[in-house]
Amino acid sequence: MTFRLTLVAAALAVAIGPVAAQKAFRAKTADKYPAKQRQGDLIVAVKPFVSTKDQQSAFGGARPYEHGVTPMLLVLSNTGTNTYSLENMQVRLILGDREGLEPLRGDDLAGFNPKGHQPTRRNVPGVPGLSRTRVRKGPLNRREILDSEFRAPIVTPKSTASGFLFYLTGTDRPLTGASAYISGIYDITNGQDLFYFEIPMGKVR
Numbered sequence: 001m002t003f004r005l006t007l008v009a010a011a012l013a014v015a016i017g018p019v020a021a022q023k024a025f026r027a028k029t030a031d032k033y034p035a036k037q038r039q040g041d042l043i044v045a046v047k048p049f050v051s052t053k054d055q056q057s058a059f060g061g062a063r064p065y066e067h068g069v070t071p072m073l074l075v076l077s078n079t080g081t082n083t084y085s086l087e088n089m090q091v092r093l094i095l096g097d098r099e100g101l102e103p104l105r106g107d108d109l110a111g112f113n114p115k116g117h118q119p120t121r122r123n124v125p126g127v128p129g130l131s132r133t134r135v136r137k138g139p140l141n142r143r144e145i146l147d148s149e150f151r152a153p154i155v156t157p158k159s160t161a162s163g164f165l166f167y168l169t170g171t172d173r174p175l176t177g178a179s180a181y182i183s184g185i186y187d188i189t190n191g192q193d194l195f196y197f198e199i200p201m202g203k204v205r
Contacts, residue, residue, distance in 0.1 A: 025058040025148065027162035030077035035180075035201045041080025042155070044197050046180040047073045048204050049164070058164070059144040067114040067139055069104065070169040071148075072180065075162040078155040082189035085154050086161070089184040093167045094198075096177035103165040106149055110141040140166075154188070175204035 029043075030036050036045035049055050049071040055063050064071050074091060078084060093101040104112070150163030169175065182197040 027073060027075050027160070029160050030075040033075060035199050037197045037199045039194055039197065041078060041082060042084060042185070042194065043077045043079065044182060044199065045073075045075045045077075046199050046201065047075075048175055048178075048201060049073060050175065051205055058148060059142070062140070062142045062144050064140055064145060064166060065171065067112070068168060068170040069109075069112065069140060070167045070175065071145075071164045072167060073162065073164055074150050074180075074182075075160060076152075076155050077160040078157055081157045082187050083154055083156055084194070085186040085188050086184075087153055088186065089182065091150075091165055092181045093165075093169070094179045094181050095169070096174055100181070101167045101169065103167055106146055109145060109149075109166055110138065112138040112140045114139060175201065177201075178204065 030045035031043050033045035033047050035047060036043055038044075047054075049058055050065045052063070055065060055071070058071065058073075070093070072091075072093060076084070076086070091103060093103075095101065145164075145166075148164045150161075150165055152161035152163065155161045177200075179198055179200045182199070185194040185197075186192075187194060
């Protein structure tokens, strides 16, 4: 009996261990982050995840920033009773030299080839990181990364929506002094577009 119980316990430990090690990342509410801005009842916050500790907490063993892709956490907390549509929301990363970057799409991430011929600026025609070559399964084609993308279509009353956006920045361009420019949020309840958010990130580590 003791031997059988030991085998059962060992089996459970093997089954539970990986789940515990891969605990899903959970964002805080927007008011808990330093880089944030508020309009009425809606608080929007951003945070680049470039340190090893931050990337470990969100993506496990994956390291997007080592491949020149900066993950930026976006958090929207609705403290009121209105509902906000994010269907037309645009989020640009404005670097310190004022270059504006658009986020990569999910299929861009999956086929991203860090050894390919990558354009130095985002507005070069072609897909960033994939302009000449792509791979079937690149280093960013990881469930921890793809499942973390921001996808929320709305923010309902008294709730928080969060997720990551990914930008092709390279690893040699300073993010300190960058800002996030967020537009296209629509208040469904009163039928009005919100004014844009421009959130300085301050010092990025």
